[in-house]
Amino acid sequence: SDDSEEMLETFLDAAARGDLSQVSTLLSNTPSLINQTGHSGWTALMLAARNGHHHVAEKLLLFGCDKFSVNSSSQTAYDIATFWGHRHIAGLLGRAADGCGRILPGADLHPHENYFSRETLDRQSGRRTDKVWLEAKQSDSETVYLLFSNLSPMVRTQQQDGSEAEVKDLLQKPSTVTIFLGIEKTKKSLSEEKNCSFPRSPNRDLLKLSEEEAGVVAQARSVLAWHSRYSFCPTCGGATKMEEGGYKRSCLNSECRSLQGVHNTCYPRVDPVVIMLVIHPDGNQCLLGRKKVFPVRMFSCLAGFVEPGETLEEAVRRETEEESGVTVGPVQYVSCQPWPMPSNLMIGCLAVAVSTDIKVDEKEIEEARWFPRQQVIDSLFRGDRSVFVIPPRQTIAHQLVRHWICMNSNL
Numbered sequence: 001s002d003d004s005e006e007m008l009e010t011f012l013d014a015a016a017r018g019d020l021s022q023v024s025t026l027l028s029n030t031p032s033l034i035n036q037t038g039h040s041g042w043t044a045l046m047l048a049a050r051n052g053h054h055h056v057a058e059k060l061l062l063f064g065c066d067k068f069s070v071n072s073s074s075q076t077a078y079d080i081a082t083f084w085g086h087r088h089i090a091g092l093l094g095r096a097a098d099g100c101g102r103i104l105p106g107a108d109l110h111p112h113e114n115y116f117s118r119e120t121l122d123r124q125s126g127r128r129t130d131k132v133w134l135e136a137k138q139s140d141s142e143t144v145y146l147l148f149s150n151l152s153p154m155v156r157t158q159q160q161d162g163s164e165a166e167v168k169d170l171l172q173k174p175s176t177v178t179i180f181l182g183i184e185k186t187k188k189s190l191s192e193e194k195n196c197s198f199p200r201s202p203n204r205d206l207l208k209l210s211e212e213e214a215g216v217v218a219q220a221r222s223v224l225a226w227h228s229r230y231s232f233c234p235t236c237g238g239a240t241k242m243e244e245g246g247y248k249r250s251c252l253n254s255e256c257r258s259l260q261g262v263h264n265t266c267y268p269r270v271d272p273v274v275i276m277l278v279i280h281p282d283g284n285q286c287l288l289g290r291k292k293v294f295p296v297r298m299f300s301c302l303a304g305f306v307e308p309g310e311t312l313e314e315a316v317r318r319e320t321e322e323e324s325g326v327t328v329g330p331v332q333y334v335s336c337q338p339w340p341m342p343s344n345l346m347i348g349c350l351a352v353a354v355s356t357d358i359k360v361d362e363k364e365i366e367e368a369r370w371f372p373r374q375q376v377i378d379s380l381f382r383g384d385r386s387v388f389v390i391p392p393r394q395t396i397a398h399q400l401v402r403h404w405i406c407m408n409s410n411l
C-alpha cells in the first residue's frame, strides 16, 4: 500500500541521514522494515554504511538485520563501508568469524558456541619450551592454580579457602603434575582471587561449570588424563619425563626410537569422534538412538570413533550403518566440541539418510527410532510432557538437534 511504501521510504531516509531515534522508533513499531530494500536493492544498513553512520549501523545489527544481503550491484553493507572509507563501520560489519559469510558460502550465519569450547586462555604454546619463563610464572603470586584430584576439579567450600601455602606444598610434591595452561585473555575472567583453588561454582560435576570454567577445565583434564595413562613410553616401555609445561613426555632410554624425529607418542592424544544427526529423506524426521546406560526415555544422536585411514564422512556413514542399519548420503559438518572424558573431539555433522529401515546393533544400541519434528520440538521445549528426553544443552548432541530445528524453522 501507499502507506507502507511511505513508511519504508521514511525509514531508509532516516538511516541514510543518521537519525538514530527515528530509526529506532520505526523499527520498534514495525520490525519487518529491517531488511526491506529501496532503490537498487539498498537496505537501511547499506545506507548507514554509505554515509558513515556508525550508531545507526550498530542499532540495525542489534535488531538482527541481515548483514550479508546484497544490492543490485552485488555489494554488501561491508563492501560499501570499505569503498567509502568508513573503516569503523567496516570493522563493525566484518567482526567475528561470521564476517566470512560472503567468502565461505553456506557458513553458519548464527555461529553458536558449544560447552567446553570457550577459550579463556591464550595457550602461548611458544612459551612451553622456555624453562626460565615458566619457572618465574610458577612462583609469581599472580598465577592462578586450578587444582585437580584424580581428574576431578577441586572445589572451594565456604569454610576452607584455597590457601597459598597449600598450593606451594602441592607444587613441591614429586607426584604433582603441573601443566601450563596459558595466559588469561582478559583479566579476572577465571577468578577474583589470586592463587586460589577452583572452580567458583561449588560443584565438581563437569557439566555444571560456568562456560568460562568449562573450557579451561576441559583443557586441563584431558592433558592430566593423558599423563595418568601414558606414564611409560609406548614405544619401549621405559620411564619418561615430563617436558614443555606438561605438553610433552620424553623417553629416558637414550636408545629409544621415539627420541629420533618427531613421534606422536610424545604428545597429548586427542581421539576424534563423529556425532551425527541423521535426517530422514522426507526432511521431517530424525534418527536418534539410546544406549542401555542412558537415563530412561533419553535418546541421542548416534556417534562413533573415527578409525585410522578414514575420512569424517566415511566414519559418519560407517557408524550410522553399524549402529542403525540406515544408509547415509550427504554429510555436512556443523560444529565441534572438546569432550574431556578423557580427550575426545566430538565432530558434529548433519547427514541425510538414503534408506530408512532400522536394524540396530544390539551390542551398542538398545533402540533407534525416527522421531517426527514436532516430537523433537516438544522434547526441546516441553521437557517432561514429551515423548522422549533429549540430552542436556551442554552436549553437542543437544546442539545438533537444536541446530536442525532452528535451521528448518528459519526457512
Ligand SMILES: NC(=O)c1ccc[n+]([C@@H]2O[C@H](COP(=O)([O-])OP(=O)(O)OC[C@H]3O[C@@H](n4cnc5c(N)ncnc54)[C@H](O)[C@@H]3O)[C@@H](O)[C@H]2O)c1
Binding pocket: 271, 273, 275, 300, 301, 302, 303, 304, 305, 319, 337, 339, 341, 344, 346, 364, 391, 395, 396, 397, 398
Ligand atoms: N558430547 C556429546 O554430545 C556426546 C554424545 C555421544 C557420545 N559422546 C562421546 O563419544 C564417545 C564415542 O561414542 P561411542 O561410544 O558411540 O563410540 P563407538 O560407536 O565407536 O563405540 C565405542 C566402542 O568403540 C571402541 N573404540 C574404538 N576406538 C576407541 C577409542 N579411541 N577409545 C575408546 N573406544 C574405542 C570401543 O570398543 C568402544 O566400546 C563416547 O564415549 C562419549 O564419551 C559424546
Ligand SMILES: [Mg+2]
Binding pocket: 302, 303, 304, 305, 319, 323, 364
Ligand atoms: Mg556409537
Ligand SMILES: [Mg+2]
Binding pocket: 304, 305, 319
Ligand atoms: Mg566405533
Ligand SMILES: [Mg+2]
Binding pocket: 303, 304, 305, 319, 322, 323, 364
Ligand atoms: Mg559404534
Ligand SMILES: [Zn+2]
Binding pocket: 233, 234, 235, 236, 237, 238, 251, 252, 253, 256, 257, 258
Ligand atoms: Zn622409549
